[in-house]
Amino acid sequence: AQSVTQPDARVTVSEGASLQLRCKYSYSGTPYLFWYVQYPRQGLQLLLKYYSGDPVVQGVNGFEAEFSKSNSSFHLRKASVHWSDSAVYFCVLGTSGSWQLIFGSGTQLTVMP
C-alpha cells in the first residue's frame, strides 16, 4: 500500500537558519509529489509540486524540494527561514491513474525570532 512518512512531528529553528523537512514515500509506480503548507486557522496551500524532470523543484517564498527515486524521498528545504514560515507542512503523494492523495502526518515548524 502507498504511504507517506514525515518522521519529524515538530521542528524548531531560529530565524535566518536553514531548514530541511524530511519526507519519505512508499509507492512502486511513478509518484507525483507535493508539499502543502497550513498556516494557523487556514486551509492547506500548495507550496510546490513534482511531476517529472529536474529533481529539484522551486516553490513559493524561497522553498525548494528535491526528489530522489533511489531514496524514495522528497525533502523540503529553505536557505533562510523567517518567523512567518511557522506553520504545518504536509508532504503528499499522488499516484498514477488516480486523483486520490495520500497525506503524511505533517511537520509543525516553529521559527524562533
Next chain:
Amino acid sequence: EAAVTQSPRNKVAVTGGKVTLSCNQTNNHNNMYWYRQDTGHGLRLIHYSYGAGSTEKGDIPDGYKASRPSQENFSLILELATPSQTSVYFCASGDGGHEQYFGPGTRLTVL
C-alpha cells in the same frame, strides 16, 4: 477572492444531534472532497463527488453522509454525531487531477 469557503467555521454539537457542514467553491471544478484532520493522521478522505448529484465513499465514510446538490455546493452530514467525530474538517475542489484547492476548515466539537 476565496475560491473554496466553508461554513460554519466552528461548531459545537451534542452527541446524537445532526450536524451539517457546508462547502462552496467558485473554481468550477467537477470534483469536490471532504477530509478530516486529526493529530498524527494527516488528512483522511471521507466522501467525494464527481459532479452534481454524485457522491462516493472515501476511506473513512462510516457515520457520514454527503450531498452534492449543485456544481458549487457539497455538504457533509453527520446524522448522529458522536464525540469521536470531533475533528477539523476540510473541503477541497479539483479538476480531477492531483491538485486540490482547500477551504479554511471547520472545527467541530461533539460533546
